[in-house]
Amino acid sequence: MNRILEVENLTVELEGEKILKDLSFHVDEGEILTILGPNGAGKTVLLRTLLGLLPYRGKISWKKNVKIGYVPQRLPFIRDFPLTVEEFLRLKEVPKREIREVLSSLQMANPSLLDRKMGVLSSGQFQRVLVAYALLGSPDVLLFDEPTAGIDLGAEETIYTLLNRLKTEKNITILLVTHDLAVVYQFASHCLCLNRKMLCFGAPREINETLLSKLYGGKVKVYEHRH
Amino acid sequence: MNIATSLFAGVLISSVAAYLGTLMLGRRMALVAGPLGHLTLPGIALALIYGFDITLGAFPFVILGIVLIWLFEMKTKLPVEALTAIVFATGVAAAFLFLPVEQAEAALVGDITRVGTFDLLLTAALCAIIFSVMTMDYRKLLLISISEDLARVQGINSKKHNLIYLSMVAVVVALGVKLVGGLMTAALVAIPACSARNLSRNLLQDRLLAICFGVGSCTLGILLSQILGHPAGVLIILINAAVFVATAVFKS
Secondary structure, eight states: OOEEEEEEEEEEEETTEEEEEEEEEEEETTOEEEEEOOTTSSHHHHHHHHTTOSOOEEEEEEOTTOOEEEEOSOOGGGGGSOOBHHHHHHTTOOOHHHHHHHHHHTTOOOHHHHTSBGGGSOHHHHHHHHHHHHHTTOOSEEEEEOOOTTOOOSTTOOHHHHHHHHHHHHOOEEEEEESOHHHHHHHOSEEEEEESEEEEEEOGGGOOHHHHHHHHSSOOOOOOOOO | OOHHHHHHHHHHHHHHHHHHHHHHTTTTOHHHHHHHHHHHHHHHHHHHHHTSOHHHHHHHHHHHHHHHHHHHHHHHOOOHHHHHHHHHHHHHHHHHHHSOGGGHHHHHHOOGGGOOHHHHHHHHHHHHHHHHHHHHHHHHHHHHHHOHHHHHHTTOOHHHHHHHHHHHHHHHHHHHHHHHOTTTHHHHHHHHHHHHHHHOSSHHHHHHHHHHHHHHHHHHHHHHHHHHOSOHHHHHHHHHHHHHHHHHHHOO
16 A cells, blocks of 8 residues: 555644644545544644645645645635636636546536536535536545535435545545544545544544544444444 | 727726626625725826826825735734725825815816827736736636635645736726726726626626626717716716616616
């Protein structure tokens, strides 16, 4: 296995407040790492730091020349503009041919979709377009910020089965922020539990009720546990 | 000056103003152009008193205004709208400290008939530059307005491109004072873009409609001012406003 990301003693401080403290973990090629934690745990901050968008202390080393695709949680300002799906995807500045390929691999080659306005898409379609955007330029890694669980993307596919398919078909490494324990157990190769500091890093089966109640505070029941 | 020169200058200025406006709507920055326009007033006053080109007088004051608003915002953390209001009033007051009342009309509502051959050449050169930069940078600027994170992940230097955009707005505001005066240049940027937004189904239509509305209102305004004798600037803004009302009615 080739290492694609190595993080050592990562600390992020924003406006004098420590958001992340002393994180160390690593990701190998083709893995799915889920990042689990309560609201305000610093999950999005971690993704944004890994993307190079925030100042940090410690060490973040990506594999040389790695290409990263980013799927943000939402794009609130996109409704300010009358842009169509095609016009949005063209913001990536890749050839039209590549847009067609990515859309068909996501089973969304329907030509009428390209002329729809971004603002009128259903949340499932919107999320799928964001994934398509991230996949343009053939990234090695996908950073995925908290997809809404269980959205029907059409064709009986949830965002998670889609991610799993991407991993199998294209060997894309995925870092995924989520609340959804089912996802962790079903799809993840590794899990990072985060509440400002790192509470665990390991295989999903190592996550148990003790750890979760420490992570979320209070009693948490693990009701779904499939391997 | 002959009407062809005025028309040509007017069309150039109003088209690039409208083009810039299409991005300003998303950035929720239309208000920023307004105070920038008012800030030009002291510069216009100086230009009128000493008899040099009013765009040259206006431009340094626009830059000064941007820098002041930026500095105050960093220092006080007050909302930009409040700060621009302060800077705006100061600009108007400072202008009238110097400006003789009989000269005030040109400063307040513009006078495109003053445009001479040199002005026209300068205007044409600046507009050509802005038009090309906007066309090259449009996708980048749009992506920055939608999500700075996505833009930066793609390797776009958002600070640099924001600065380029603001500089272009500053130039257009300084050019716009010739056409509609210091009080209304913001409208030249904002109204055609708003009208276009009411009707457009995609970005291409958005840009084309904004430029058409801007150029159309300007041409009609200058021609009507020849017949009616009102200042062209006043008519241009009123026609733009009428177009906006019409598009709002037709908005589906």
